[in-house]
Amino acid sequence: MSDDTTPAAKSRRNPSHVSHLTHLECTACKKHHDADRVMRLCPDCGKVLFARYDLEKARLTMTKEALAQRPRGMWRWHEIMPVRGPHHIVSLGEGDTPLLPTPKLGENIYIKEEGLCPTGSFKARGISAAVSRAHELGVEVVAIPSAGNAASALAAYGARAGMRVHAFMPVDTPLLNQKECVVYGAHVTLVRGLISDCAGIVRKRADAEGWFDVSTLKEPYRAEGKKTMGLELAEQFGWSLPDVVVYPTGGGTGIVGMWKAWDELEAMGLIGSKRPRMISVQAEGCAPIVRAFEQGLDHAPPVQNATTRAAGLRVPGAVADYLILKAIRDSGGTAVAVSEDEISAALREIAAREGIFAAPEGAATWAAAKKLYARGVLRWSETVVLFNTGTGLKYPDFVDVDLDVVDP
């Protein structure tokens, strides 16, 4: 086979790849900043930076027909993705996950199945975007505090990019997340504490040792990867949006990213002004967004002594709390906490009825939805999307086995 027909050669030369990234904009003080240097939070006010694009240019090539014909994966949205040179893209095949009908949960319920992403979770999207852009900007060493899946993803994409990866995780992070990090060759440290404690260590050591801290929403590009979930949802529903999105919320990058995605699609004329009601789901043992929503606050005070077996929901405080709360309120949505028992029961129901082994964070969305149907907040006639953010395979403790053993 001659070299220029291989997929690798094609992707190296991909002449159609272009990004219309223009600048970074602070989500709070609205100041503009240079997108082509390594940036984290707004240097002026310390809040979250968003990547901005020339959407007038992007709309010229991002037609529904063109998008449908591109090779699959989240990088087919390249005009509104942050990487300028396609050879900097670090990809393991992330994106374009199935939207599965789940009629035995409800005739109008779908699961967006992020468990089929590389490294088994939606974290692959954000990390692919962040690592690719960091690679383009010359970063060689990255560090992350993580509840588990983000570290797994960073370890994988970092290995693929040839970067050194430092991961800091709570000591009770699921063992499989720890093993993933190790097999990918990351430097892993377990911390007797929560993800917020890990974040504190990374903050201190990153400056001292020259690591780039890819904590979620403390750099501008993980949200760009996550936003592709929202882009896909629009396309999968025929360039409309469902009535309701139920989303498990730890750091909340998915809600923030999808909300941004839909604004960009509307600006390009690809969807209208309708938005889903955004339902944020947290665990009773760690529900800062739910509390803040109920109390009418714009920010969510961190939870003390956070506990839940759904590791990805054990996030006491989110840097983007104000963006999450605004998206929920602007959409007419709500925030719901579910118990550990409700999560376990929902996990089993989804598996036995629909053949999907969801992560507990994903199962929490079904637990929450059932409550909201019962309360009349959700109606069975509405189109509802539950986000399963990862594979249940990483949480074997949720399933007990006691099987018959026989001789042949």
Add this chain to the structure above:
Amino acid sequence: MSDDTTPAAKSRRNPSHVSHLTHLECTACKKHHDADRVMRLCPDCGKVLFARYDLEKARLTMTKEALAQRPRGMWRWHEIMPVRGPHHIVSLGEGDTPLLPTPKLGENIYIKEEGLCPTGSFKARGISAAVSRAHELGVEVVAIPSAGNAASALAAYGARAGMRVHAFMPVDTPLLNQKECVVYGAHVTLVRGLISDCAGIVRKRADAEGWFDVSTLKEPYRAEGKKTMGLELAEQFGWSLPDVVVYPTGGGTGIVGMWKAWDELEAMGLIGSKRPRMISVQAEGCAPIVRAFEQGLDHAPPVQNATTRAAGLRVPGAVADYLILKAIRDSGGTAVAVSEDEISAALREIAAREGIFAAPEGAATWAAAKKLYARGVLRWSETVVLFNTGTGLKYPDFVDVDLDVVDP
């Protein structure tokens, strides 16, 4: 959202779905059989049955352009898939897995990443096809002997189809496979023995209890699902085929299915006569195909006392041995055994260099390829595809962790 714009409504009415399935044909005695009744092996000679299609009709709609525009997944090849009514398709989003360049293994090496299939392995393809067709033919109870991943897949797809599932697995099957089966609600029995012992139990009990036995290649449709790996490979290489395919071989349905796929594509004018050299990889502790290949045999006598930690390779005898050996020989390929240590080392190399946590069966292909490059059987200028048949997440015993623990 009105009902007829939802993805579920669209897939229910999908007017373009048609299968050109015509009959079943015995791969040995060549007799034809009715495809529209429940069939297993050839009723005349006991050998493997293949599904046959009207390829002259199929080629009219299976143009390269049309195929590229269809929604993703293995069911977009519906003209040459066995399900007649699209409402019988039981899908979890299987197929269209990434073909990942792995330049740090070798500039011309790719990994076909089946770890991103539903239930984390390539078994999803065969099982989706078999369960869908069984559903169409009225089957309500299915049974399977399995080394692990096939049972996981059958438990998931069976749950989704509303079937009862009976799985029989060796007592030392990876614990995660057992847990998957349990969470999906399957009836699981562990057997003190090998997959061949499990097969014996299923054979006896299936007749007595009216279960449909979906043992690989003992029914005609799992191979049809597996063949979609070959269809995708042709499309992903721009309607050509790579020089070499390296494939881990337990039951061997993948080799058999892909070989069949390429004949069908050639008959429809979609590819030429070039075929990859097929390299079959087995573990030293269970290498019936390798031995038979080396001894010039047409059939592979079963291995006694099969042992390997790569559970999917612990298959002492394959019902399709004659088809596997013929494909290897017709292609100018070979068969190679690798040691447990070579598998473990290869698994770590793939993860640390390329960010892919392969199953040990998949890692075995890189272990084998390295030997063949060293011997000059493979050349670095050739385009080589390694099949990673599943996610490494199900084999946590391959990774030891001994991590630093610190206080915040």
